[in-house]
Amino acid sequence: MTGVHTSLRPAQSLQDRVRRDVSTFTEAERRVAHALLGEYPMAGLETVARFAKRAETSGPTILRFINRLGFESYADFQDALRIETQARLQGPLSRYDLLGQANAPAAGQVLAQAMRQNIEGAARDLAPNLPAIVDRLADLDRKVLCIGGRFSQMIAGYLHAYLRELRPNVRLVRDGSASWADDLLDVAPGDIIVVFDFRRYQRDVLEFAKGAVAQQAEIILVTDIWYSPIAALAQHVVACPVSIPSAFDSGVTGLAVVEIITAAVIDALGPRSKGRIATLEALRKPFNLGS
Amino acid sequence: MTGVHTSLRPAQSLQDRVRRDVSTFTEAERRVAHALLGEYPMAGLETVARFAKRAETSGPTILRFINRLGFESYADFQDALRIETQARLQGPLSRYDLLGQANAPAAGQVLAQAMRQNIEGAARDLAPNLPAIVDRLADLDRKVLCIGGRFSQMIAGYLHAYLRELRPNVRLVRDGSASWADDLLDVAPGDIIVVFDFRRYQRDVLEFAKGAVAQQAEIILVTDIWYSPIAALAQHVVACPVSIPSAFDSGVTGLAVVEIITAAVIDALGPRSKGRIATLEALRKPFNLGS
């Protein structure tokens, strides 16, 4: 184990020290560390109680944590945080300074940045369509089918997993066109097909959509900004920016859209979904670990 | 959803407001204003007593000062300072967001904002671990297994789909413990298990991880900031902030981590992966629609 108490003068930034020593902490202390790093430094400038709540632990654990960092008291810790952060704000305000010695913009930062912009764009595009989409998905008289392509089927899977917890009659159309004819057979007029289709658009997904339309289903399409050909068949289209500096397009945007829609559906269903979630939780209890 | 705070959110920054209104203050209050602006924002994050001493005035004057700014209590004032400064530290992009959404808090924007912060946090946590993780995943002599829980298996699926395009010997351990024993059987010392485990942690995933460790596999764990118990078994842990204002935790962060890792693996593999992608594209051509 490394030296417990370092000298009074913090040679390197507190942030770095926490990150470096995180492996030597106990489990609860690690939660504290990550709560701090997640909202650095302001999490540590709140009261002990609020800091503890944020880290889902108790006050004493916070104090043990800051003791292990070498501070005599919580006040000392906050002083150090304040001084360090003030110095940081004094200097050039570039956010890259915050990353510590890594003078080069750290590996994933550019990607993260791009993803964040994509989410922003998708949320903008989604907003006007959201009420109509939610209206359909919260209508328990309609069946809901989720389907996606080679990659995007994972996104469809997420929507399916979420919706299934909120309402009945949600199904996931799985990969491999074998059973698709059977899936189509059950589609009734007014049912909802949520299609996720990103480049490169797959022929079979298009075929499925055509079949669904023939059954008078309504189509909600989540696609990229280059528009899948399915857009021509869809009642509601959400366009996601998916470009990131990588060989692949990003799936993050689509998943973000799914989660925004899900949250809105929960709102729309209100208490009806609450009970269902509670029941599910109870049924699953034996399979989960404590807490 | 929880009620939104009704407190008046200042359209412009606190700093600007103080600077603008400084002429309307009394003499003692002006000293307070200058003390705050001189060491902004940390002067205001200390206790009232210390703030007063710094401004060479008394406690009540401080309180009247912050009352005049429109805050009910000193705590409210500090909260506002913290939120504002945190946003400022987050970088120019986030600051822009806060201003933009002040006018019209469109549906979904708050969720989008939370997701973006989560990605930011995860990218920070990932950065130091990234080289080691990439090193393992780019080592073609090691087999790679991806596994996740009820929700996170979709994330595992994404990693699997990506990696499969880049290198051989990548497998996805599918849901339902039935075939897991068989999957474990093939695990050789030095193989890599990438585990995605978010609340609520499932017992069976933990069991699988234990089994893999027994086979001397190396574990890369992507979990939430509350740490899955698997962390105790893992060589590399990436902690993702997953809280969003919704009934469910967000899966977006985990997927973002996957894509950042993937991009880094592509870099590490270099030309070796390029050829493989090209081959795959050619093989798939018949199933895709034109461009």
Added chain:
DNA sequence: CTAGCCTTCTATCATACATTACAGACACCA
């Protein structure tokens, strides 16, 4: 010169707070 008002401080109070002590839970080892 004084009455009235505004400003600012001192002194006091209730309480929210950090901190300490304790005990249950858990894992590990004999």
Added chain:
DNA sequence: TGGTGTCTGTAATGTATGATAGAAGGCTAG
């Protein structure tokens, strides 16, 4: 299986803290 050490949350405690009331100072108006 019982013993030992570690970890972590609950409860109790004294204090430091924010808040308030009231008095002293000082300015302006009449």
